[in-house]
Amino acid sequence: MSALRLLSSAVRRAPSTLAQQRRGYAEVADKISLSLVLPHQAIFTSKDVVQVNVAAATGDMGILANHVPSIEALRPGMIEVIDSGNSSKKWFASGGFATVHPGNKLTINVVEAAPLESFSPEAVRANLQEALKVVAGNGSEEDKMEARIEADVYEALQHALGSK
Numbered sequence: 001m002s003a004l005r006l007l008s009s010a011v012r013r014a015p016s017t018l019a020q021q022r023r024g025y026a027e028v029a030d031k032i033s034l035s036l037v038l039p040h041q042a043i044f045t046s047k048d049v050v051q052v053n054v055a056a057a058t059g060d061m062g063i064l065a066n067h068v069p070s071i072e073a074l075r076p077g078m079i080e081v082i083d084s085g086n087s088s089k090k091w092f093a094s095g096g097f098a099t100v101h102p103g104n105k106l107t108i109n110v111v112e113a114a115p116l117e118s119f120s121p122e123a124v125r126a127n128l129q130e131a132l133k134v135v136a137g138n139g140s141e142e143d144k145m146e147a148r149i150e151a152d153v154y155e156a157l158q159h160a161l162g163s164k
Contacts, residue, residue, distance in 0.1 A: 030064070031048040031050060032048070032067070032106050034046070034048075035107045036079070036081070038109075038110055038111070038113055044081070047081075047083075049084075050083060051064050052079065052082070052098075053080040053082075054072065055074055056072040056074060057072065063098070063100060069100050071098070073095075074095050074096045074110065076095050076156040078090055078092055079091045089115070090115070090116040092156075093110040093111075093112065094110065094111050094113070094153065095111060097109050121158070128155060132147075134150075135148050
């Protein structure tokens with residue numbers, strides 16, 4: 001008997017075993033327990049939510065219940081929390097880590113975060129232009145590198161404000 005026929009025969013004989021090993025999408029009714037913490041404040045402590053969207057270093061990421069356990073570095077960007085009423089709350093975070101634990105638990109540790117609505121698009125635009133002037137100026141390499149980081153954060157904030 002060929003290996004392919006043997007394998008397909010085994011799958012037909014034991015469909016319930018294979019079904020238990022498959023990982024599917026999270027059920028809509030499932031919740032994930034979110035803790036969003038800063039060094040000086042806990043924004044959420046074990047709050048049940050439907051979905052959390054984060055700006056991971058590897059790309060934007062949506063986290064639902066039954067997500068595979070992982071640790072993701074976060075870049076400056078938006079954290080969106082969607083609760084069971086389909087309402088969403090958005091924060092801008094400077095960076096940090098998101099840890100998905102087994103048992104539908106998510107911990108997000110960030111250095112600094114603020115509600116997205118607390119930022120003025122005009123102030124962000126002005127501060128971005130100022131940082132870019134320093135980057136292009138005649139200052140020291142250290143000043144230019146700090147200004148480049150500042151500009152990157154303002155660009156991420158400007159993008160987050162544009163997708164409000």
